[in-house]
Amino acid sequence: MPRILIAEDELDIRELIKITLTFSGFEVVAAEDGQKAVELAQDGEYDLIMMDVQMPHMDGYQACREIKKMPALRHVPVVFLSAKGQSSEVKEGLGAGAIDYMLKPFAPDELITRINQILENGRKPGQVT
Amino acid sequence: MAELSNLTFQRIIDNLPTAIIVIGDDGIVRLFNQQAKTLSPGLETGSSWESAGMLFHTDPKIKREWMELLTPGSVMEADLGFAIWRLESQPVELDGSDFVQITANHIRDRTVENSHIDEEKSELSRLRKLLEITQELSYLLEEELVLEKALQLLNDPINAAEGRVLLKDEITGEFVARVEVEGDGKAQLIEKPTGIWPNQGLAGWVLRTRQAVLIPDTEKDKRWISNGTRKGQTGPLRLRRSVLAAPLEFGHEPIGVVILSNPEPNQFSEDDFLLLKEATALMSNALYNAHLYDLIRNQGARLGGMLREEQINAAKNQSILESIADGVLVVDQFGETILANDAFIDIFEIPRWRVVGKKVSSLDEVLKDSGANWLNVVTEWGDEESSANIVAGKSVEDTFVLANSDRTVRVSLAPVFAGGQFLGTVSIFRDITREIEADLAKTSFISLVSHELRTPLTSIRGYTELMLMGAAGDLPETIDKYVKIIQTNAKRLHELVGDILLVTQFDSGDMPLTLMPVQLGEVIDDVVNNHLKNRISVENRTIDLSVEYGSDLPEVMADRGRIVQILTNLVDNALNYTPDPGEIVIVARQTAESIFMSVRDTGIGIAPDEIDEVFQRFYRSEDVSVRQVAGTGLGLSIAKTFVEMHGGHLTVSSEYGVGSTFTFDLPIGDVDQD
Structure with missing residues (x-):
């Protein structure tokens, strides 16, 4: 069962993602900000990390850069799931090392499809939904 | 008076017997003739009048007198060693009294004066009379006054009862009496045709032969036409027995005759004859001078006018540049700054003296590293060798942040040419700090x-989908129906937010295209198979779908994501307004330079009076059948904008109640380019 770490500050959305992924058969660990996500990422093994961009303490860009700095975590694909969709924001996210940048609101089936694609291929060029 | 070339003009005044110097109100010598140069060999145009005056005299008193000559109307006599000259200053009548003209006339030769001192009394008095005439005439610069004064002066010493100046009419040739002296001895300006022509009478003879004549008794001279035999003569008969006549010349051309007469015979002496001869020679000279003075005055007025106009233009141009709200920096062809307006000084916050009159390259102290691109170019263009390569119309644009004030400045630099000659550069600076701040504010x-709209939408849409996926267990039929309604509307809201965001990005210009070779057939298949067919099946529609494009359709340079959006909006539009059972046809075909794509439907069509409005943002028809369909009125306007960003056009043709066809073209572009 693939393990996914999610970071999302909004409780409702954190729950939504958690339920959606769990319902589709993933094991989910949730963090409420970037800082926590970086800590949790170091403690456990994850197949994918999915993060919001705008979060307190440490935003998603920064958290992604921190994770990509760590040799043990560098290979773990990071995906942004954000309501921020301007081209400069997408660019910055991919520049931080993310493999994909998805936009909120999301359709659950599309989200699952994209995650499965990433897990199967390992790599797929970044694309915005 | 016809305009003279400057050279002709100079030649004319060089030949004048009178020395002429024209001095501007600034005391600078503007013009002088050969005579003046002989008097004062140091005269130079552009030099100061004072230094020219010094050459005449070093005595401070005389020098002071000289300077007084600059006051119009002042007169002085100057003993210049070999002769005595009369110097007189006249204002040249331009707009005001900008110029003073100094004329210097030779009054008497000291040698002449000495040698004649012991001569006969009559000879002396004749010479004195001539001298008086010379002096009087040298004041006069109008032809008529010359004639009037001369005749007056002549009439006194010569015992004439009547005197007239006859001038040949320039057009008809007839002699016209212009000045007349009669019994009262007062000369008067008149204009009386005489009825005599240059081939007639004594006047004609004098004019033709250019010889002065003394006739003791006209009754014994055949050249004389008596009053009684003259045609057209009116008025009382005049008796003219003694006659003196001499020609008046202008240059070398005879122009008239001076005639003095007396009713009694043998009234004129040889002295009178000599006096008349010499006096008419003086009159001729004075006439010539007066005429030339006219020339000078007109030429002076013309030059002065041109000078003034140039000054006004320059002042105008300067004040225009000064008052422009943008910073203006003008650099000459030697790299030196010749103008920096107030706005420039404000933007750069540096004192004017550090800019104007300095090499533009010295601005690097102020700019530090900012604006290096601009400074390099403007410095290079100020270098004589490299400026030879500058092409008119070339310009350089740059944007930089000023090191000393953090202002963002946009500069555009262009060379200035006049008649093919490179004159320097003009740089226009605009402080765009606030524009950039406003842009940033708008973007954020x-x-x-x-972000704030999408976040709650994420929950609404996400939980709705979760429920429909069965994550909360099976839903009762009614709840399932209601949740589906929420889902549909959440989707609509989502799309609306996306569309509004797009439109805002169009307006802020923040919408770059990522161009790459795109296979349009593949895009059509993508949109049809992954979107249109899904909708038709989900919405359970009865639509006959057909796609036509050749397998040899070439690639176009385009932004694939945007083309997908264009086509999606068009097919959605077709599907939304086509009732079941209907037909949608998607066609792509190729011309030499473009690919045309069209989406045709058998829908409700567009009313003729609305066809121009369908691409307007947020436009929605009042038609009931349109209002039944959910929509924002943004889809077609977004599609049109994307098409135009690709350099194409989106058009529509429609028949109300029958269907519509939307067509757009995409230029093929240079696909080989990366």
Whole structure:
């Protein structure tokens, strides 16, 4: 069962993602900000990390850069799931090392499809939904 | 008076017997003739009048007198060693009294004066009379006054009862009496045709032969036409027995005759004859001078006018540049700054003296590293060798942040040419700090609003989908129906937010295209198979779908994501307004330079009076059948904008109640380019 770490500050959305992924058969660990996500990422093994961009303490860009700095975590694909969709924001996210940048609101089936694609291929060029 | 070339003019005044110097109100010598140069060999145009005056005299008193000559109307006599000259200053009548003209006339030769001192009394008095005439005439610069004064002066010493100056009419040739002296001895200006022509009478003879004549008794001279035999003569008969006549010349051309007469015979002496001869020679000279003075005055007025106009233009141009709200920096062809307006000084916050009159390259102290691109170019263009390569119309644009004030400045630099000659450069600076701040504020506002709208939408849409996926267990039929309604409307809201964001980005210009070779057939298949067919099946529609494009359709340079959006909006539009059972046809075909794509439907069509409005943002028809369909009125306007960003056009043709066809073209572009 693939393990996914999610970071999302909004409780409702954190729950939504958690339920959606769990319902589709993933094991989910949730963090409420970037800082926590970086800590949790170091403690456990994850197949994918999915993060919001705008979060307190440490935003998603920064958290992604921190994770990509760590040799043990560098290979773990990071995906942004954000309501921020301007081209400069997408660019910055991919520049931080993310493999994909998805936009909120999301359709659950599309989200699952994209995650499965990433897990199967390992790599797929970044694309915005 | 016809305009003279400057050279002709100079030649004319060089030949004048009178020395002429024209001095501007600034005391600078503007013009002088050969005579003046002989008097004062140091005269130079552009030099100061004072230094020219010094050459005449070093005595401070005389020098002071000289300077007084600059006051119009002042007169002085100057003993210049070999002769005595009369110097007189006249204002040249331009707009005001900008110029003073100094004329110097030779009054008497000291040698002549000495040698004649012991001569006969009559000879002396004749010479004195001539001298008086010379002096009087040298004041006069109008032809008529010359004639009038001369005749007056002549009439006194010569015992004439009547005197007239006859001038040949320039057009008809007839002699016209212009000045007349009669019994009262007062000369008067008149204009009386005489009825005599140059081939007639004594006047004609004098004019033709250019010889003065003394006739003791006209009754014994055949050249004389008596009053009684003259045609057209009116008025009382005049008796003229003694006659003196001499020609008046202008240059070398005879122009008239001076005639003095007396009713008694043998009234004129040889002295009178000599006096008349010499006096008419003086009159001729004075006439010539007066005429030339006219020339000078007109030429002076013309030059002065031109000079003034140039000054006004220059002042105008300067004040225009000064008052422009943008910073203006003018650099000459030697790299030196010749103008920096107030706005430039404000933007750069540096004192004017550090800019104007300095090499433009010295600005690097102020700019530090900012604006290096601009400074390099403007410095290079100020270098004589490299400026030879500058092409008119070339310009350089740059944007930089000023090191000393953090202002963002946009500069555009262009060379200035006049008649093919490179004169320097003009740089226009605009402080765009506030524009950039406003842009940033707008961008972050859009980002904020879009984020704040999408976040609650994410929950609404996400939980709705979760329920429909069965994550909360099976839903009772009614709840399932209601949740589906929420889902549909959440989707609509989502699309609307996306569309509004797009439109805002169009307006802020923040919408770059990522061009790459795109296979349009593949895009059509993508949109049809992954979107249109899904909708038809989900919405359970009865639509006959057909796609036509050749397998040899070439690639176009385009932004694939945007083309997908264009086509999606068009097929959605077709599907939305086509009732079941209907037909949608998607066609792509190729011309030499473009690919045309069209989406045709058998829908409700567009009313003729609305066809121009369908591409307007937020436009929605009042038609009931349109209002039944959910929509924002943004889809077609977005599609049109994307098409135009690709350099194409989106058009529509429609028949109300029958169907519509939307067609757009995409230029093929240079696909080989990366």
